[in-house]
Amino acid sequence: MYSEKVMDHFQNPKNVGELENANGVGTVGNAKCGDIMRIYLDIDENQVIRDCKFKTFGCGAAVATSSMATELVKGKTVQEAMLVTNKAVMEALDGLPPVKVHCSLLAEEAIHAALWDYAQKEGIQIAGLQQPKADIGEHEEDVAESY
Amino acid sequence: MHTPIYLDNAATTKTAPEVVEKMLPYFTENYGNPSSIYGLGGKAKKAVDEARETIAKNLGAKTQEIYFTAGGSESDNWALQATARAYGEKGKHIITSAIEHHAILHTCRELERQGFEITYLPVDENGLVSPAAVEEAIREDTILISIMFANNEIGTIQPIAEIGAIAKKHQVLFHTDAVQVFGQIPINVEEMHIDMLSASGHKLNGPKGIGFLYIRQGVKIRSFIQGGQQERGRRAGTENVPGIVGIGCATARAFSIMEAKTKQEITLREYLIDRILTEIPYSRLNGARENRLPNNVNISFEFIEGESLLILLDGKGICASSGSACTSGSLDPSHVLLAIGLPHEKAHGSLRLTLSEENTKEEMDYVVDNLKQIVDRLRSMSPLYEDFLKKETKKAKN
Numbered sequence: 001m002y003s004e005k006v007m008d009h010f011q012n013p014k015n016v017g018e019l020e021n022a023n024g025v026g027t028v029g030n031a032k033c034g035d036i037m038r039i040y041l042d043i044d045e046n047q048v049i050r051d052c053k054f055k056t057f058g059c060g061a062a063v064a065t066s067s068m069a070t071e072l073v074k075g076k077t078v079q080e081a082m083l084v085t086n087k088a089v090m091e092a093l094d095g096l097p098p099v100k101v102h103c104s105l106l107a108e109e110a111i112h113a114a115l116w117d118y119a120q121k122e123g124i125q126i127a128g129l130q131q132p133k134a135d136i137g138e139h140e141e142d143v144a145e146s147y
Numbered sequence: 148m149h150t151p152i153y154l155d156n157a158a159t160t161k162t163a164p165e166v167v168e169k170m171l172p173y174f175t176e177n178y179g180n181p182s183s184i185y186g187l188g189g190k191a192k193k194a195v196d197e198a199r200e201t202i203a204k205n206l207g208a209k210t211q212e213i214y215f216t217a218g219g220s221e222s223d224n225w226a227l228q229a230t231a232r233a234y235g236e237k238g239k240h241i242i243t244s245a246i247e248h249h250a251i252l253h254t255c256r257e258l259e260r261q262g263f264e265i266t267y268l269p270v271d272e273n274g275l276v277s278p279a280a281v282e283e284a285i286r287e288d289t290i291l292i293s294i295m296f297a298n299n300e301i302g303t304i305q306p307i308a309e310i311g312a313i314a315k316k317h318q319v320l321f322h323t324d325a326v327q328v329f330g331q332i333p334i335n336v337e338e339m340h341i342d343m344l345s346a347s348g349h350k351l352n353g354p355k356g357i358g359f360l361y362i363r364q365g366v367k368i369r370s371f372i373q374g375g376q377q378e379r380g381r382r383a384g385t386e387n388v389p390g391i392v393g394i395g396c397a398t399a400r401a402f403s404i405m406e407a408k409t410k411q412e413i414t415l416r417e418y419l420i421d422r423i424l425t426e427i428p429y430s431r432l433n434g435a436r437e438n439r440l441p442n443n444v445n446i447s448f449e450f451i452e453g454e455s456l457l458i459l460l461d462g463k464g465i466c467a468s469s470g471s472a473c474t475s476g477s478l479d480p481s482h483v484l485l486a487i488g489l490p491h492e493k494a495h496g497s498l499r500l501t502l503s504e505e506n507t508k509e510e511m512d513y514v515v516d517n518l519k520q521i522v523d524r525l526r527s528m529s530p531l532y533e534d535f536l537k538k539e540t541k542k543a544k545n
Contacts, residue, residue, distance in 0.1 A: 031492035038530040059454035
């Protein structure tokens, strides 16, 4: 059901892990629907994304879209990163099955959430960027309690 | 290791070679219509009768109480819808459980739209329906109790004889979906007071597209499919003769090997469960440990998601299934795992392995060895696991 590119990014995901010196971190999704993505951005003084890592709890498509999204934003300016939409991620993966399109949306939201976190910390505004609504922060306590 | 290692026998089974062999002549030589008057039709009719007799004998039923259908789903639909139609005058209340197969649950939803009232009994943490709760739920207008014999996901076997006795005492019809059970463990419809029972051919090394509904003599349900007089006027359509021969042969085979098969499967099942639970942290067995189908293992791994697990297992040649949302095509994980009280994230991380008599201890070792690596790998990518570890570290510091 997945394209070869999706399978490749799932089986050999790029940029998995944490970034100790990240200055933008965003987590979106929730355990209830089965997908959680966290993206770490290390952005330099010229607003260029120097490094990017992710961690994802979710299906094959969720991992593949995270991997592709991090690849697409790496080396870009924060403004250019805003152009990495869910459509761009899907196209780069040669498409997703209809039931998995929400994974690509989640990847876009995760990037935006991490950029928002960076913008907040730096006290700057990024054109077109809105406060993420699906941040896991609201659910954190629920998730923690059930362990 | 010879792959694939097939551990999804609750989904379907390999058609046994002797079953296929027995079926083949009914495609190519004895292809007559059982309703035809000439000898060729007679041969087909005789084969159908023999299969019916084999099945009846192994259920403690009468031959004329077995009605062939296109499979388990049809049998479930028929039992519920036709009972509702035939007994709807008497009452509009049906009792079932929260963990039934969708063939039952979705039929119940349809009956609700038609004005029936359904009680979905909850289950305990092992997936057991309480017979006392069944009795309490019975009302004046209850016309049917439908409780599955054993669950397809977590393997829990219900106290069917007790529920049957209660149904009999209150003179309410009792149907059981035995799709996962027929051919796996002994069933006696008399001793267990079962009025209707659904079963399917492809779960016991028979072919797909064939099943049956046992209907106790005296239960007044009508045909679900209108047409000819096949199946004593209760199920129209030219008989699937090769399929019927197949399910008959598969039944005889299943009951002849049952004792040895059960013993072997339980040994492997226990070995597999023990190894997984001891060697993979933050894992738990879903379903009852004792009252469990001999071949069913269902385990939840915290912090990871089932579909990812299945794809990586497939990469190692291991065929398994999961109750995660992604594998069900919806956003919700398995209704069965939620009904036994699992939180969503643990339900998403479930893995079902269902064995057959062909599996070996070496295969179980191969599965566990690979599973350990895969679970580790997925956890290393999981933000849930990262948060968990951070919390543990914080706790340790305090």
